[in-house]
Amino acid sequence: MFSTRNRSLSVAIALVAWVFASGVAVVAADKDAQPGVKVFILAGQSNMVGAGEIVMNPTKNEGKGSLEYLVKTDPVKYSRLKNKDGNWTAREDVQIWYFQRHGPLKAGYGGSEKQIGPELGFGWVVGDAFEQPVLLIKIAWGGKSIGKDFRPPSSGGEVGPSYTEMIKHVKETMRDAGTLFPKLKDRKLELAGLGWHQGWNDRVNQAFNDAYEENLSNFIRDVRKELGAAKLPFVIAETGMSGHEEKHPRALSLMKAQAAVAAREEFKGNVAFVGTKDFFRTAENSPANQAFHWNRNAETYYLIGEGMGEAMLKLMKGK
Numbered sequence: 001m002f003s004t005r006n007r008s009l010s011v012a013i014a015l016v017a018w019v020f021a022s023g024v025a026v027v028a029a030d031k032d033a034q035p036g037v038k039v040f041i042l043a044g045q046s047n048m049v050g051a052g053e054i055v056m057n058p059t060k061n062e063g064k065g066s067l068e069y070l071v072k073t074d075p076v077k078y079s080r081l082k083n084k085d086g087n088w089t090a091r092e093d094v095q096i097w098y099f100q101r102h103g104p105l106k107a108g109y110g111g112s113e114k115q116i117g118p119e120l121g122f123g124w125v126v127g128d129a130f131e132q133p134v135l136l137i138k139i140a141w142g143g144k145s146i147g148k149d150f151r152p153p154s155s156g157g158e159v160g161p162s163y164t165e166m167i168k169h170v171k172e173t174m175r176d177a178g179t180l181f182p183k184l185k186d187r188k189l190e191l192a193g194l195g196w197h198q199g200w201n202d203r204v205n206q207a208f209n210d211a212y213e214e215n216l217s218n219f220i221r222d223v224r225k226e227l228g229a230a231k232l233p234f235v236i237a238e239t240g241m242s243g244h245e246e247k248h249p250r251a252l253s254l255m256k257a258q259a260a261v262a263a264r265e266e267f268k269g270n271v272a273f274v275g276t277k278d279f280f281r282t283a284e285n286s287p288a289n290q291a292f293h294w295n296r297n298a299e300t301y302y303l304i305g306e307g308m309g310e311a312m313l314k315l316m317k318g319k
Helices: 004-022 067-073 075-081 119-129 161-175 206-210 212-227 249-263 291-296 298-318
Strands: 037-044 091-098 101-105 134-140 189-197 234-237 271-274
Touching (some): 037 119, 067 298, 189 298, 206 212, 206 249, 212 234, 291 298
Parallel strands (some): 037 134
Antiparallel strands (some): 091 101
């Protein structure tokens, strides 16, 4: 009879033979290995792109609503966004990829280097929550609907080109993370969640509006399937650009559809809805009068991201 030792030796030899035959690399557990990387996708249209103004313009409402104004007038909450040299803080523990731009998270990853989107508030929340590094993959374009541009396969018809591009960019960025971000080289990447802020182009189209709940539900299922993450935490930020004063029927029905997706039984505990109406700031307290872009108010965009980050952590804790 084989002894336990002999049996273990035989299993080990068989495993080595299988490794060489299959070409699969098996890496032994290393107690000194670097911790993995939490990866979050931030996707949507122009309000995920972000139009929050960074620079304070004293001639426009005394600079209200800009990121510089926030740091100056509310240092308890926002002073950490700048370092002791007066430059915008770059978080080495939170890296971001946004098409042609990538590097440590700081102010300037919105529609231009002079703007922010939800990524800043989101990144600070999740960055503070984890000891291991965080990678944000931001994929957003202006003027995109889920009825057409982000249309998921399960909704039938032609798959949206933005949906296809999003999946491609996520896979490529995760594959090339070690090259794009040398500090993440040789670290294991864990896809941890997806944040979604989109809706304007569906809310102005009645057919898209009527199908929004089903399209977004299909989107969640399909993205999870494509990326191999069956219960990937998913956060939906409300399209609440006019605040509590919004009265347009299509706007109201679209926001209702967004909330209904998170309320579905199949998504209980893994999809969250973040109300954003409280984050609306009037044009008189903002850099611009442009309601569909949250009046370009940096505080609004920061709070949306912060709310999404907090909701994401709750989902992950439950998971």
